[in-house]
Amino acid sequence: MMTFYFQRLVEIFPFFLKGLWMTVVVAASGLIFGTICGFILGILRSGKNKLVTRMIGVYVAVIRGTPFVVQIFIVFFIFPEWGIQLEALPAAILALSILGTAFICEIVAGGVKAVSTGQWEAAASSGLTRIQQLRLVIIPQAMQTILPPLVGQYVLLIKDSSVVSVIGVVELTRVGWVTVVRIPEGLMVFSLVGFLYFVISYPLIRLSNYLEERMAVQETKL
Amino acid sequence: MIKFDGVHKWYGKLHVLNDISLDVASGEVVVICGPSGSGKSTLIRCINRLEKFQKGELYVDDMPLHDYSTNLTKLRAEIGFVFQQFHLYPHMTALQNVTLAPMHVRKLSRKDAEAVGRQKLVRVGLEDKADAYPTQLSGGQQQRVAIARGLAMSPKIMLFDEPTSALDPEMIGEVLDVMVKLAKEGMTMCVVTHEMGFARQVADRVIFMDDGQLIETGPPVQFFDNPQTKRAAQFISKILTH
Numbered sequence: 001m002m003t004f005y006f007q008r009l010v011e012i013f014p015f016f017l018k019g020l021w022m023t024v025v026v027a028a029s030g031l032i033f034g035t036i037c038g039f040i041l042g043i044l045r046s047g048k049n050k051l052v053t054r055m056i057g058v059y060v061a062v063i064r065g066t067p068f069v070v071q072i073f074i075v076f077f078i079f080p081e082w083g084i085q086l087e088a089l090p091a092a093i094l095a096l097s098i099l100g101t102a103f104i105c106e107i108v109a110g111g112v113k114a115v116s117t118g119q120w121e122a123a124a125s126s127g128l129t130r131i132q133q134l135r136l137v138i139i140p141q142a143m144q145t146i147l148p149p150l151v152g153q154y155v156l157l158i159k160d161s162s163v164v165s166v167i168g169v170v171e172l173t174r175v176g177w178v179t180v181v182r183i184p185e186g187l188m189v190f191s192l193v194g195f196l197y198f199v200i201s202y203p204l205i206r207l208s209n210y211l212e213e214r215m216a217v218q219e220t221k222l
Numbered sequence: 223m224i225k226f227d228g229v230h231k232w233y234g235k236l237h238v239l240n241d242i243s244l245d246v247a248s249g250e251v252v253v254i255c256g257p258s259g260s261g262k263s264t265l266i267r268c269i270n271r272l273e274k275f276q277k278g279e280l281y282v283d284d285m286p287l288h289d290y291s292t293n294l295t296k297l298r299a300e301i302g303f304v305f306q307q308f309h310l311y312p313h314m315t316a317l318q319n320v321t322l323a324p325m326h327v328r329k330l331s332r333k334d335a336e337a338v339g340r341q342k343l344v345r346v347g348l349e350d351k352a353d354a355y356p357t358q359l360s361g362g363q364q365q366r367v368a369i370a371r372g373l374a375m376s377p378k379i380m381l382f383d384e385p386t387s388a389l390d391p392e393m394i395g396e397v398l399d400v401m402v403k404l405a406k407e408g409m410t411m412c413v414v415t416h417e418m419g420f421a422r423q424v425a426d427r428v429i430f431m432d433d434g435q436l437i438e439t440g441p442p443v444q445f446f447d448n449p450q451t452k453r454a455a456q457f458i459s460k461i462l463t464h
Binding site: 116118119121122123124125126127128129132136137140141 | 270272294295296298299300301302303305307309310311312313322323326327368371372375
């Protein structure tokens, strides 16, 4: 019986690849939007405007303090009541972007704050504008601190993307659900699902570790 | 060139600058000294508006700094600032540190900026360190690169905030030599320092501050040998025995 199911699983493997592709689409889109918005909000959050930092703080606290599945339900089922009607896929990407932004914002703000005020002052004293100070002096230094946890966060977000299966996006986890109905060999099916997540996560984990080690080496040099 | 008129600054209740009036002419070298917490660093940080002040007027290069609509980047491009802790950009080589502002503020091409940058590194005696990163340089060398970074903008004024206080004693000389040369070439300079040798050699005036007030001002010989106020006399005796 096992071998029979295994054969069935091999037969429908392309279905898994489609699911994997959808996971990549959802996760990559969420990561890209989350990174862009996270950097913008993170830089604003590290700034001096109290109102702006507090507002971003509230946003971050709400997102970090509530389950992702609840956030997805709000985007998919409640937003339409406010006139924002989204298909499952855009809703999933939006929800993941909102989640990613909150976490990445905190990583970026931490990295920017870790750069000494002397660097800001030196850059300002030489006549650079605020944007130039950030782009040329602050962000390049902050990236050292930001990069390892940022890549680590990407891994978490890729795994979090499995939650969007609850609104019917046929990504990897959803493929697992659908398959297990036809092939009632849960361990086999979800081992495959898990393995495919691992295949995309593991290189990033290695990258994060590498960046962290490289940073430690640079710190001992200072 | 620099004109303070009744400038006051408070940090909360602390009165860090108390009714400062001071004129610095073009080409003049002014040394500011005083005990720590006397407001001397705050004073020179006001000149390029790293610090705001609440009351009074300050003109730098005819730009009114009490008017908050003054274009700060334009002002700062004309003023070099050298910090106690150097604050070189650690992710850039010495030459990149020196050429950054010429390229992005003055909009020079990389080639032109590097020509200017190398010339300034020659001036501080570090032409062979152009490709070194700050962590590969000694404190004295870092501070000289920081001076070259300021000079690369061809500033009208150079400000020095305790430029030798973070250095090992054997490195102080090399930095002071660069500053002496600069002073003799006619640069307008305001220098917060306790280096009396430097003050005697090139300062036109020494200014003594205490408790945010300008207590005494005079030529270095008079200030060091014959201070007019008791507080200045006490201070001088302390740095002499130090």
